[in-house]
Amino acid sequence: MALYETKARLYLIGSNITQTKFRVLKIDRTESNSLNITDDKVEYSHRQIKELLSMINEGNRAQSGQRLVNGLAKTVSAFGIVGFVRFLEGYYIILVTKRRKVAVIGLHTIYKVVDTAMIYIPNESTKKNRDDEPKYVRLFQNIDLSSNFYFSYSYDLTHSLQYNMAPPKDIPVELLTNFKVPTPCVGEVEKAEDFLNMSLNPKDQKEEDTKEPEEKTCADNNQTTNPHRKDSEANSSPKDEKEKKKRFMIYGIRNTPNKKYVWNSYLLKPVEKCLHPAWILPITHGFVAQSNISVYGRSFFLTLIARRSCRYAGTRFLKRGANFEGDVANEVETEQLVWDAHVTSLQVGRFTSFVQIRGSIPSHWSQDVSKMVPKPPITFDVMDPYAETAGKHFNELLRRFGSPIVILNLVKRRERRPHESILNTEYCRLIDQLNITLPPQFRLQYVAVDMARINKQKDENVMSRLSDIAYRAVKKTGIFQSSAPYYSHHLNPNAHYRHMERTSTQGDHNFGSRKNFTPNEPFVRKQTGVVRVNCVDCLDRTNTAQFCLGKCALGFQLYALGVLDRPALEFDSDCVRMLEEMYEDHGDTLALQYGGSQLVHRIKTYRRTAPWTSQGNDIMQTLSRYYSNTFSDTEKQNAINLFLGVYIPSEASVPIWELPSDYLLHHSLSRGVRPCxxxxxxxxxxSAMLSDLPMPLEETRKSVSLLMPVRSQEPKIDLYTDHHRPSEFCVLSELFSYQMSHSVRDYMPNFTTDESPFSVRRRPGKRQEELSRNQSSGSPSQKNPTMTGQASTSSTASSGTSSTESEASDEDELSVASASSDVEEDNTPNLSLVSFFPPMTETYGEYLHEPSRADNTIYKRYEQIYKATNGPLSKSAKISGSVGAPLVLIQRSSFCLDSSIETDPPTVPRRSKEIYGNFVAMARRGPQPPANRDLLMYRKFASFS
Structure with a gap:
């Protein structure tokens, strides 16, 4: 994409991902207060674009005799349009000029915005200078688009993987009429079920083109052929077949993005109705990271995607609670994806995902920041006796995720001076009131954990408590799995779904209601419901709880992919260490966006494995957060309101920096807007949502924004070109796959004999871990010498030594030569027997002792039995010359003749037969009069009473 500048217009020439076809966008430069954009819907080739640019250049050249020479000048090269914005004068266009690849999901690539350009559209001659215009521009540019803003050309980042892979149930016929599709094809495509992925290989596409037209269309739509087809159609000529192929087409869909996570929706609002959707580029804000879990050479990509909501967005103390529409502060949807990297197609690949969410308590509460205190008092601004705000919030969660909604509240419950506890009391009241009218099977499930109180107790463990809660929560919600589960796996949350597993013949069924079951529906496991985690700030404690949920979900995901034999992971394994690092970066990023500093209390703090020097870092982060909340949050909040369109500048309105508060901008009821x-x-x-629960309503009634025809000649997204580029020189270290965090290179200890990323490894103590960090030359994660080609005999004090080397487990002891003169004499490592065969003490924690006298006696008895039955003949037998056989012991059991083929029935005694016969006789003849002995016993008992 390139922007060319002329005297009258700006010509934005953009192309699709494959850089083969171009479109021209003409932006008017003469008007200052309006935005005139013309989208040239004709697609050009490279040659046609060159001819068009030369024509524009010739037309803008000055005539002979004129002083100025204004030709066609290239302004900037860009990768996408962020949007258009206007303050008090003309419009500005914001373009993405630099990007960086951060993750791949199948054949789809996710990019991070690295740099942007903001260009004034109108001509300088028509510009009217206003004093506040530069202030608005500087305030708008305070939103650093190069920090944690992400986009993708082909993948919808605003929805989860489960939603993106769900087929649309009903496709409107209006979308099909735009492509002039014949009537026979309309009826078949209208109920299509396989609009999953348009990123097919060209080879597969050619194979599909060789099929019969009826078979091809039905294969794409997951439908059977028409049984009423005439015989003449089956025996048609090749000429008729070619005509039918032209009539039947393959379609792909474009989802409608979720506006809640599109941060540039206000910037795209002036042009979203007049532009082709190919120009629209939704940009999300949050966090994206990807790592490679290598299981004996097989790669599984672990991806973490966090989507920050743009509704009621802001900073820590200025945005608390919720507004009247049910939008809460600091709402972030975190999705954890694990997929087999060997098969990249979304149709036939194996993908799993788990979604959790964080957000402030949905009530009208705030904290007074006028007083410069570390913890301002919590006050309730508006009382909500009917829980309308909380009801709107949880109603949206039920629509998006289904049921059950598991609420994990980490707010303190007991305090000497009530501070957080008043929020806990109000939260419990809201949930109890909402559950009164909700059907019992779909009620909100509330769990409260006081992490601060548990962490102070020596005999309690926070992580074990959270792990137990996470296991029960993940079992309730389930995970999403795109492929059919294994026959021996049973991960469904309750007996109702297990019953559907047993009744189905193809493996498993969706986590949906029984009435939605159809025999031809693809059997994939789905997540129904979500876990909502919150504390007061939704930062430190929330991130630790989300890590426990992610660790538990990762065990289920790897178990579903067939990697683990049971859905459980240990804390001190390489895989969990990698996940912990990702959640640490995830928490730091979200804390910087909302609180102004990194995490104060980290995961290692609650695991009690953090070194003692981390207390100084916690103090510095606390001071940084306090400074940011006191001095810079107001300007940051104004920039967010201006960027999101919450405040729209005008000459008649008061400037945003002069407003005493933005409360009226975010609360509609305060402005006099009363909803009906x-x-x-x-x-x-x-009411329409209950019929689809526990499945989410938005997924079961998925809508389509655009239906696109996919031709066999059209280039597809190909992952091969990202690694093999014959037209340019490539450095291996610059490829994304090489830069991705790797479990073997970055986390596995050096020279270990156990290469499994799920093995438990003993880590050094706090002092040794701190010493290794100081000696690792300041780098956060060093490389494994065995993977980067460094010498295996490098000293622990050298710069080439990795941090993982110093953190090698004691089980894999290998004496590494120190930085002394002995290194020059002998460069071979000193291998010991302990490095390959660890002692029993370190493996099992038990010492070997001398056996007791009773154990020796038992052992001698077994030894005598063996010698008597299978041992050689005694000396007396050899001297006498007898050829007697050894002693044979007969097993005294009723199952003495059992085998793998048949089993003899046990012997039933006569007394048991008589009892059984009496019972059978009583069933036939009915009850009989008691015997004389029983009558005498009864009379004696009556006489005693």
Missing amino acids: HNRSTTQWWD
Whole structure:
């Protein structure tokens, strides 16, 4: 994409991902207060684009005799349009000029915005200078688009993988009429089920083109052929077949992005109705990271995607609670994906995902920041006796995720001076009130954990408590799995779904209601419901709890992919260490966006494995957060309001920096906007939603924004070109696959004999771990010498030594030569027997002792039995010359003649037969009069009473 500048217009020439076809966007430069954009819907080739540019250049050249020479000048090269914005004068265009690849999901690539350009569209001659215009521009540019903003050309980052892979249930016919599709094809495509992935290989596409037209269309739509087809159609000529191939087409869909996670929706609002969707580039804000879990050479990509909500967005103390629409502060949806990297197609690959969410308590509460204190008092601004705000919030969660909604509240419950505890009391009241009218099977499930109180107790462990809660929560919600599960796996949360597993013949069924079951529906496991985690700030404690949920979900995901034999992972394994690092970066990024500093209390703090020097770092982060909240949050909040369109500048309005508060901008009821109540306050959920629960309503009734025809000649997204580029020189270290965090290179201890990333490894103590960090030359994660080609005899004090080398487990002891004169004499490592065969003490924690006298006696008895039955003949037998056989012991059991083929029935005694016969006779003849002995016993008992 390139922007060319002329005297009258700006010509933006953009192309698709494959850089083969171009479109021209003409932006008017003469008007200052309006935005005139013309989208040339004709697609050009490289040669046609060159001819078009030369024509524009010739037309803009000055005539002979004129002083100025204004030709066609290239302004900037860009990768996408962020949007258009106007303050008090003309419009600005924001373009992405630099990007960086951060993750891949199948054949789809996710990029991070590295740099942007903001260009003034109108001509300088028509510009009217206003004093506040530069202030608005500087305030708008305070939003650093190069920090944690992400986009993708072909993958919808605003929705989860489960939603993106779900087929649309009903496709409107209006979308099909735009392509002039014949009537026979309309009826078949209208109920299509396989609009999953348009990124097919060209070879597969050619094979599909060789099929019969009827078979091809039905294969793409997951439907059977028409049984009423005439015989003449089956025996048609080749000429008729070619005509039919032209009539039947393959289609791909484009999802409607979730506006809640599109941060440039306000910037795209002036052009979203007049532009082709290919120009629209939704950009999300949050965090994206990807790592490679190598299981004996087989790669499994672990991806973490965090989507920050743009509704009621802001900084820590200025945005608390929720607004009247049910949007809460600091709401972030975190998705954890694990997939087999050997098969990249979304159709036939193996993908798993787990979604969790964090957000502030959905109530109208705030903290007074006018007083410069570390913990301002918590106050409730508006009382909500009917829990309408919380009802709107949880109604949206039920629509998006289904049920059950598991609420994990980490707010303190007991305090000497009530501070956080008042939030806990109000939260419990809201949930109890909402559960009164909700059906019992779909009620909100509330769990409260006081992490601060548990962490102070020596006999309690926070991580074990959270792990137990995470296991039960993940079992309730389940995970998403795109492929059919294994026959021996049973991960469904309750007996109702296990019953559907047993009744189905193809493996497993969706986590949906029984009435939605169809025999031809693809059997994939789905997540229903979500776990919502919160504390007061939704930062430190929330990130630790989300890590425990992610660790538990990762065990289930690897178990579903067939990697683990049971869905469980240990803390001190390489895989969990990698996940912990990802969640640490995830928490630091979200804390910087909302709180102004990194995490104060980390995962290692609650695991009690952090070194003693980390207390100084925690103090510095606390001071940094306090400074940011006190002095810089107001300007940051104004920039967010301006970027998201919460505040729209005008000459008649008061400038945003002069407003005493932005409360009126975010709360519609305070501005006099009163919503119309179409339902009673007791029914806070949508009535249409209950029919689809536990499945989410948005997924079961998925809509399509654009239907695109996919031709066999059209180039597809190909991962091969990312690694093999014959037209340019490539450095291996610059490839994304090489830069990705690797479990073997970055986390596995050096010279270990156990290469499994799931093995438990003993880590050094706090002092040794701190010493290794100081000696690792300041780098966060050093490389494994065995993977980067460094010498295996490098000293622990050298710069080439990795941090993982100093953190090698004691089980794999290998004496590494120190930095002394002995290194020059002998460069071979000193291998010991302990490095390959660790002692029993370190492996099992037990010492070997002399056996007791009783154990010796038992052993001698078994030894005598063996000699008597299978041992050689005694000396007396050899001298006498007898050829007697050894002693044979007969097993005294009723199953003495058992075998793998048949089993003899046990012997039933006569007394048991008589009892059984009496019972059978009583069933036939009915009850009989008691015997004389029983009558005498009864009379004696009556006489005693």
